[in-house]
Amino acid sequence: MTSISNELHLPATTFGIPAAQHGLHIFVDGCYDPVSGHGGWAFVAYRDVVEIASGFGGVGDSANNSMELTAVLKAAIWINREATGEAATIWSDSVYAVTGCNIRRHIWKNNGWKKSNPNGNARSRMIANAELWKAVDLQLSQNPLVTIAWCKGHSGIAGNERADELADRGRLSLRGG
Numbered sequence: 001m002t003s004i005s006n007e008l009h010l011p012a013t014t015f016g017i018p019a020a021q022h023g024l025h026i027f028v029d030g031c032y033d034p035v036s037g038h039g040g041w042a043f044v045a046y047r048d049v050v051e052i053a054s055g056f057g058g059v060g061d062s063a064n065n066s067m068e069l070t071a072v073l074k075a076a077i078w079i080n081r082e083a084t085g086e087a088a089t090i091w092s093d094s095v096y097a098v099t100g101c102n103i104r105r106h107i108w109k110n111n112g113w114k115k116s117n118p119n120g121n122a123r124s125r126m127i128a129n130a131e132l133w134k135a136v137d138l139q140l141s142q143n144p145l146v147t148i149a150w151c152k153g154h155s156g157i158a159g160n161e162r163a164d165e166l167a168d169r170g171r172l173s174l175r176g177g
Helices: 064-082 095-110 131-143 157-173
Strands: 024-033 038-047 050-059 088-092 144-148
Touching: 024 157, 038 064, 038 095, 038 157, 050 064, 050 157, 064 088, 064 095, 064 131, 064 144, 064 157, 088 157, 095 131
Parallel strands: 024 088, 088 144
Antiparallel strands: 024 038, 038 050
């Protein structure tokens, strides 16, 4: 766990609620370089606007969406280990991850981790990143007080910018990243 006294400078309107700067907020991000095929993921945890922890890593032969989802997974694992039962918000700039966590994973889980199939096209029933989605669901199901929320990327939100920087560091940690 890292203890850094960086303040998180976020306007209240960024989150849409006045007291959003207080409590446990985890920013996540993933990145991918199509030339090398390497990706990176990261999370940065803040409690009451102070950075308290971070994690990042790189994955070869990956894709952007899988890195965004891996970042959510790693954040959820951290919450379940270090902040068990505590209310937390995971902020992601990935519509794929946020919509998937909040809406689609419940549908996919009820369908046996497959897409619904109204038109009979069996090829379209597989969901991308199914194993990652199952792992994310397992972790998020352990704490119903965790909320997944969207934040605009590359817009000056300190936590999002820090997660972006760490995700890139994770990608670059791989040889030729």
